Amino acid sequence: MNRQRLRSTAWTATVLLIGLAAGRRLGRAPAKDLDTVPASRQIVHDAHDAIISADGSYTIVMANPAAAALFGTTVEGMIGSPLARWIESATTGHGPDEMLDYFRAGSGRAGRRATDYAVTGLRADGERFPIEGSISRANEGAPFYTVIMRDVSERKRVQDKLTRSHDQLRQLSAALQTIREEERTHIARELHDDLGQILASLRMDLTLLQQTDGMTAESLRLMNGMEQNLLTAISSLRRIATNLRPRALDEGGLYFALRGLRDDFVERYGIPTTLLADEAELRLDDSASTAIFRMMQEALTNIARHAEATSVTMNLFRSDGDLLITIRDDGRGIRPEDMEKAESLGLIGMRERVWAMNGEISITSDEPPGTRIDIVVPVSGHMV
Structure with a gap:
């Protein structure tokens, strides 16, 4: 908390200094504020985070020793240089104009606005390094931008x-x-x-x-x-x-293996289960067929053990190059804390199989009663 308060105080003092400097140039600096300048300068000078300020043309008008050390130069070497010499946009690779324009959209409010950002810094020797911090604009008088940053390499x-x-x-x-x-x-x-x-x-x-x-x-x-x-x-x-x-995986393919899985589940647990699928859409190679079969098997095992369901629906269909899978039951529903338990190896195994196929999985109980599992896996490269 003390460190955050110091950063906030340093930022406020810096903007005040810039405002006073602008007031002096314009001949309208309030006399009562002049006494705060030495103390404010000391706060900025002693701040551990790098602080720089630039005018409307993105020329640096102030830099503290921490900023000079961060960029491997001196305070004198930074003042008067363009901001683009030291900071570039991490997303576009261009100068600070795009970076500042991005934040300028929300800077029309009264007062000052600080916004987190992540960009790339350029040291004096040309080395690039990641920077994180905040940028603010003083809305009174001539535009000035204050940047408080730290090296996150x-x-x-x-x-x-x-x-x-x-x-x-x-x-x-x-x-x-x-x-x-x-x-x-x-x-x-x-x-x-x-x-x-x-x-x-x-x-x-x-x-x-x-x-x-x-x-x-x-x-x-x-x-x-x-x-x-x-x-x-x-x-x-x-x-x-x-x-x-299952021999059906080798002899008949995924569709017939899932039918056998459904029939065995119904016979063993007495829970009515509906399988909605088209054999033609499930003609996949062995690796994909096995992974999807194990996902369905684990889902049914969890339902049998924990759901207290009276009916289950399994729906599999193709959409472009993806296979969309939904397993729904009308049981007691899964709780968020159940999904985060370290011993929930079944759910972990399902996620790992889905992620191994570069797919996505969602497990919710947003439609009570019961639990819904939605899986999307790309299968365009697994067709046979």
Whole structure:
């Protein structure tokens, strides 16, 4: 708070100094204000933030030592030089004219107006660096612009480093998802092709054995029990293999895999579920089909665990090069704090899959009762 108060005081004093200077030139400086000049100059001189002022032609008329140090020069070297020598627009790359015009739109109010901005500074040796601060215009008399600024190079370096680290983590997450899907596919095929065939062969042998002559009632009872156990094992094996990797994804594509997911969800949880989709719009390559299937699977899992819903609707349709996905339920609705929980791994996984496809996801409960998930993913490069 003290630092902010110092900045505000320094800015006010600076504008006062400029106003007094203008008054002197115009021969109308109030005598009662002249006593404030030495104290105001000292405030500006001692301020830790860089402060400069420019006239209507964008020529610097005042600079404090902090500004000279910021730009690697002297106060004398800055006064009289054009503002464009030291500051350029970060968006246009031109001089301060565009920058000041941007803020001038709101400067017609009475009094003074400070506006945050971010531009690029130019040191005396030509080095460019990011600047953040505020710019204000004194509306009384001749136009004067006061700029209070600070070097944010270190903060920008930290932000860039965090951004790179975040991107690397996201790439790692996508790579781990790919490896996980490959392992799931491999295990599912092993279970279905090897263990599944062995169990089916055992059941056939047991059936032939039951048909032989001379079997006692006790033997037949034991064999019937063995057959039931084999049937249960085969059913469990198929369920586990399907959860690992639905064969419909490989044999029929995304549309039929989603139909199977819907049917299994209804059978297991008894929640009526509607799938609105067109098979022709869901002919995508394996990576996109798998990612979208897992998104839908995770959404249904969350609904089953937390929503207490009585109905669910899944809608998928193409719009230009994007696939628009909506999952809605009529349950108790998701709370904002639920979406921020560290243990909400399902939602985190959904977001990561969407972001890995350069898509967008929105989870809301704005239409009570229930929760709505909207996903948009570009699929123009994934068509088959």
